[in-house]
Amino acid sequence: MTISSAPEVSRPIMTVDVVLLTLKEGELLCVLAPRQASPFKGVWTLPGGWVNLDKDSNTEESATRILKEKAGLTVPYLEQLQTFSGATRDSRGWSVSVAYYALVRLEDINETSVKLQLAPVESFKNLPFDHGLILNAAVDRLRSKSLYSSLPAHLMPALFTITQLQRVYETLLGAVLDKRGFRRRIDELDILELVSGVSSQDGHRPAQMYRLKNSTPNHLSTATSNLGGGA
Amino acid sequence: MTISSAPEVSRPIMTVDVVLLTLKEGELLCVLAPRQASPFKGVWTLPGGWVNLDKDSNTEESATRILKEKAGLTVPYLEQLQTFSGATRDSRGWSVSVAYYALVRLEDINETSVKLQLAPVESFKNLPFDHGLILNAAVDRLRSKSLYSSLPAHLMPALFTITQLQRVYETLLGAVLDKRGFRRRIDELDILELVSGVSSQDGHRPAQMYRLKNSTPNHLSTATSNLGGGA
DNA sequence: CTAATAGTGTCTCTTAGACACTATAAA
DNA sequence: TTTATAGTGTCTAAGAGACACTATTAG
Numbered sequence: 001m002t003i004s005s006a007p008e009v010s011r012p013i014m015t016v017d018v019v020l021l022t023l024k025e026g027e028l029l030c031v032l033a034p035r036q037a038s039p040f041k042g043v044w045t046l047p048g049g050w051v052n053l054d055k056d057s058n059t060e061e062s063a064t065r066i067l068k069e070k071a072g073l074t075v076p077y078l079e080q081l082q083t084f085s086g087a088t089r090d091s092r093g094w095s096v097s098v099a100y101y102a103l104v105r106l107e108d109i110n111e112t113s114v115k116l117q118l119a120p121v122e123s124f125k126n127l128p129f130d131h132g133l134i135l136n137a138a139v140d141r142l143r144s145k146s147l148y149s150s151l152p153a154h155l156m157p158a159l160f161t162i163t164q165l166q167r168v169y170e171t172l173l174g175a176v177l178d179k180r181g182f183r184r185r186i187d188e189l190d191i192l193e194l195v196s197g198v199s200s201q202d203g204h205r206p207a208q209m210y211r212l213k214n215s216t217p218n219h220l221s222t223a224t225s226n227l228g229g230g231a
Numbered sequence: 232m233t234i235s236s237a238p239e240v241s242r243p244i245m246t247v248d249v250v251l252l253t254l255k256e257g258e259l260l261c262v263l264a265p266r267q268a269s270p271f272k273g274v275w276t277l278p279g280g281w282v283n284l285d286k287d288s289n290t291e292e293s294a295t296r297i298l299k300e301k302a303g304l305t306v307p308y309l310e311q312l313q314t315f316s317g318a319t320r321d322s323r324g325w326s327v328s329v330a331y332y333a334l335v336r337l338e339d340i341n342e343t344s345v346k347l348q349l350a351p352v353e354s355f356k357n358l359p360f361d362h363g364l365i366l367n368a369a370v371d372r373l374r375s376k377s378l379y380s381s382l383p384a385h386l387m388p389a390l391f392t393i394t395q396l397q398r399v400y401e402t403l404l405g406a407v408l409d410k411r412g413f414r415r416r417i418d419e420l421d422i423l424e425l426v427s428g429v430s431s432q433d434g435h436r437p438a439q440m441y442r443l444k445n446s447t448p449n450h451l452s453t454a455t456s457n458l459g460g461g462a
Numbered sequence: 463c464t465a466a467t468a469g470t471g472t473c474t475c476t477t478a479g480a481c482a483c484t485a486t487a488a489a
Numbered sequence: 490t491t492t493a494t495a496g497t498g499t500c501t502a503a504g505a506g507a508c509a510c511t512a513t514t515a516g
């Protein structure tokens with residue numbers, strides 16, 4: 001047996017799917033693209049595609065390439081979600097899909113001319129393949145990470161107020177948060193940078209504008225134990 | 232283009248690797264198996280193998296099959312870790328490995344006659360492929376989950392005392408915990424079931440024995456917010 | 463002035479951490 | 490007795506939640 005021969009067994013179909021999420025008017029939206037080939041040709045699905053062994057040096061690059069090709073954008077946040085596999089999930093045969101999820105600002109999507117569909121994440125139950133499962137897993141992950149991380153900030157426009165940020169967290173968590181406590185937490189996270197020009201002619205008293213700091217670690221340093229006290 | 236044709240691009244090598252962890256005398260051990268084929272024939276690696284499209288209905292089944300074949304055991308806890316991929320991680324070509332990690336009791340491993348190596352997780356730096364990365368990811372995951380879940384209990388023997396359980400948590404977290412606080416937490420988790428027969432002739436006062444409850448949800452219900460208070 | 467939202471001060475109640483105490487066995 | 494470990498009571502300090510307050514704009 002030579003080194004380069006290898007497979008005694010045949011190889012599965014290998015794809016990448018991306019759950020691209022954004023926020024519009026307090027609603028979490030998922031981006032769908034029309035499938036370009038059978039099966040499900042023309043049906044709205046999660047943007048996805050084959051792993052291209054020539055172009056991609058790993059599956060994360062596949063994901064960024066697919067996002068560039070199908071949605072015309074470079075995302076600020078991309079994370080591997082989970083790998084879905086099985087003999088029956090794709091009618092073409094035994095298949096493996098490495099799923100990623102990405103967060104973008106709404107403004108970045110609107111710039112693209114590609115035709116995409118944006119729909120509330122609760123709105124579809126009947127996506128092709130197991131894309132419904134994948135979408136649910138992504139939304140669950142985002143929601144649970146919202147509890148203890150600065151992840152949701154990636155959904156904000158370039159400049160925003162703290163109250164706007166609070167509305168986003170409230171949407172994701174499905175709960176009303178206390179203003180004082182929220183600001184304390186955001187302060188401790190130290191992820192926001194004050195922008196001198198104010199704004200929000202909307203209400204009455206104008207609010208201070210912020211932007212996301214450059215190096216955002218995405219994770220709160222809640223590494224403080226929690227299990228019975230230190231030494 | 233027919234439905235069953237499909238790949239315009241070729242398919243990668245598709246494998247599964249398992250990080251099998253156990254605990255011995257307060258040390259976290261990883262199980263290694265000798266590779267049976269090139270490359271790295273005979274070298275100790277994480278137990279792994281090809282996804283078998285005929286036998287396995289998904290990659291999780293591949294993982295359980297591989298554990299059965301290579302270590303002769305059925306694990307009580309198995310979880311998908313992360314998928315590793317790339318053109319260069321395997322000399323045979325572009326490859327994808329879905330990594331899992333599993334927890335077993337030491338007693339279950341010793342029953343097997345298969346030749347395996349058990350080594351402390353800190354002891355090896357030079358595993359073949361990217362198995363070092365995979366091992367690190369698994370250990371990190373186990374450690375971080377130890378903070379807020381009952382996961383470590385799967386490493387315990389069938390019957391154990393609370394102090395023994397505390398030692399395991401201390402090993403994983405690398406910290407000495409307070410007895411009172413630890414017992415409070417374990418109590419709240421409600422994962423232990425008292426066993427009437429006592430034991431531990433070791434020290435002086437004998438300790439109450441416990442077993443893991445049947446339905447162990449693996450996750451603490453710390454879903455209590457943490458971000459600024461409820462409504 | 464009122465209305466409406468931005469932003470802060472501060473009290474209370476929960477809980478994690480610390481640690482001293484009692485309990486039960488062996489020798 | 491002493492020694493060593495099992496298991497409990499309880500004080501304290503930090504932090505989350507609640508909420509009232511001040512600040513600043515438009516009209």
